[in-house]
Every structure is written in structure tokens, then in C-alpha cells.
Amino acid sequence: AQKVTQAQTEISVVEKEDVTLDCVYETRDTTYYLFWYKQPPSGELVFLIRRNSFDEQNEISGRYSWNFQKSTSSFNFTITASQVVDSAVYFCALIPRYTGANSKLTFGKGITLSVRP
């Protein structure tokens, strides 16, 4: 069974602050993919990143960065110099790498980020 835990439910920051969204996962699979999605008020899920379990390199994309620590089963997401447009719900998700009947995307409960001007 898979499990994704996003312990933070709501975070509120002031614009230009840095903020880190935590994600901890559990899986018995040795190879898997981890994802982060953004869901703005419009509802559409916006893909942010996919990380292979065998690739522990951290990634930076503009103001976004991700820290993957396999040893602690964590895949944290940091937004640097946050902006009001970053306000959204952020989901972390996991799926086994193999395809099959039990290959399902498991979502965390989501973190609501509010960035105040």
C-alpha cells in the first residue's frame, strides 16, 4: 500500500517570503515516481514536477526547488520569494513505476498556501 502525508494543511505567508511545503511518503515499491501538482482556485491541476525514485538530484526551476531525500522518504517543495499568484492548493503524489492493475496515483491531502500582499 502507498501513502502520502502532507502534514501541513494551511500555510500563510507574506509576499516575498520563502515557504517550504513538506511531503513524506510510504511505499513498498523500489521504483516509483513522485509528483507535485498545483491546484489554483479555478480547479485545474497544474503539473509542477515528476521525480524518479532513482534520481535523488535536487531540482530548481525558477523560484521553485525540490529536495528529494530517499533516506527519509521525503520530497519537499520550496517556493522562494513567494508571490500572490502562488496562492493555491499543492498536492504531492506517488505512483509505482511499473504499470499494472495496482498502479495508482496516490495523492496527499494537499496544502493550502495563501500568499498575502
Next chain:
Amino acid sequence: GAVVSQHPSRVICKSGTSVKIECRSLDFQATTMFWYRQFPKQSLMLMATSNEGSKATYEQGVEKDKFLINHASLTLSTLTVTSAHPEDSSFYICSVLTSGNNEQFFGPGTRLTVL
């Protein structure tokens, strides 16, 4: 990645009526699509896996006779909510599974309100 559309984006219906939601893969032939449901302030919950040309696989607790899924072509899956009730009001999102890397691309969602 795959481009996915859903129609309608919003629907309001009376209790007892049936509502059909379409999910289209615009640039990818999808043998597998997924249907999710999201209640307010909650996460996405997988309802069913839709396989082209065969019966859908439903998650535990999801009534297959109430949520009819048809995946008649590689670009279209439909979800019909039969005899809708107010508790079926939710945000319904479909996704397309692309081959090779187990990646899913999501549609924009359909907000269903049952009065």
C-alpha cells in the same frame, strides 16, 4: 505531455436526473483514463480506471451502476452520473495515462451541482 479536455466545465442539474461528463484526449491515444472525484477542501479520490474497449475497474465503495463509465475510443471516456443526488455534487476530474513513465495528465475538471 497530453492535452486533456472535459465537457462540460460546470453543470447544474435537478435531483434524479442523469449527467454525462466527457473526457477527451486531444493529442494522445489513451488506452487508459482515470476518473477522480474531489469534494471541497479535500484531496482527489480515484473513482475508477477506464480502459478502452473493456469494462472500467471501480475502486472500493464506488457504485458502478451509479457512475457509468464508457471508454469507446482511444480519445474519449465518458462518466455518467445516474439519478444524481445532492451528495453527488463534487468536482470530477479525469486524467490520461501516457505510456512508459506512468505519467498522468489531467483535464480541467467538471463541477457538478445537484439541486
